[in-house]
Each structure stands twice: as C-alpha cells, then as structure tokens.
Amino acid sequence: MKSTRFVFSRALAVLCALFFVSFSFMSCQQEDDDNELPSTLIGTWKSSHGEIFAITSTSLSNSGSWGDSYAGNNLLVSYTDDKETSGYIYIKYTRAINPENGAYSETAPDVGKWYAIAFKNLTSSSLSLSGAYKKDGITSTENLEDAISTFTSGNGYFDIYSECVKQ
Structure with missing residues (x-):
C-alpha cells in the first residue's frame, strides 16, 4: 500500500510539473503574439x-525603378x-x-547593424515613410x-517623408 501511494504522489508531482512547464511555454508564446506587426502596416507601399x-x-525592403536598395x-x-498611426520601424x-x-x-559595412524608418499618418490605405x-x-x-536612442526626429534624422499608398 505504501508503494502505491508513493507511485501515485510521484506521478501527481510529475504531472503538475509538466502542467506548469506547458503553461509557461504558452505564456511566452502569447507574449510573442502581442508583439506582432499590425496588419495595417504590413503590405506593399508605393510612393509618388x-x-x-x-x-x-x-x-522590410526598399526598391524602385533604379533597382533594390536597402x-x-x-x-x-x-x-x-496612442492611436498607433506614427512611430519607428527598426x-x-x-x-x-x-x-x-x-x-x-x-556585404556592405552596415549589414548586420541596426537602422530605422519613421512612419506617420498610417491608415489602411496610406502612409508617410522616412x-x-x-x-x-x-x-x-x-x-x-x-x-532607438539615435534615430529620432528630435535628433534630426527624419526631415523628408515619402507619401505612400498601399498596393
């Protein structure tokens, strides 16, 4: 009888541990889902x-009639x-x-390093990018x-915006 209780309590402890680990993974996954790009920003945008x-x-890629750029x-x-219509894309x-x-x-020297693009006036069909x-x-x-601390409007990095429409 003693060994049955020991096996049952050990199995219950293992089951609880598995539940806890599974719950932890689900919590982490949910956090990642919350950080997804908004669907209004995703798409192909063309400027005038x-x-x-x-x-x-x-x-994110930038191109044009001249070919591929960054x-x-x-x-x-x-x-x-607060309306999530302006910000920065890193x-x-x-x-x-x-x-x-x-x-x-x-193979350019900046490859592997960080850059920023500012956006404003985001709607489902138009956007300004710099x-x-x-x-x-x-x-x-x-x-x-x-x-994040360097590439800001306050530091003078975003003076000219391209007016874009979603394709």
Missing part, C-alpha cells in the same frame, strides 16, 4: 516618387502616439549601401538600443 516599400511581419529583418515597431540591415561604390549589397538620414549623421548602429 516610385519607391516601393515591402513590409512583412519579419522584413533591406532588413528583425523588425520592431515603436509607436509615438530593422537589422540585410542589404545596405556600400559607401565605396554607392551600390547596395549584402528613412533615417542627416548630413554628417551615422547610417547604422551596432545594437537596437543605440538605434
């Missing part, structure tokens, strides 16, 4: 200048208003401009935290 911004839940992954969105470069020759490539740029400014940062 011919720029094309393709935004997925995991990547691209990145590891997207993170930070909103600057990417880790997968393609960037090579300052040596002016060509975009996957890549981080300022004269004598930097073009990327080593880590996300530095990108």
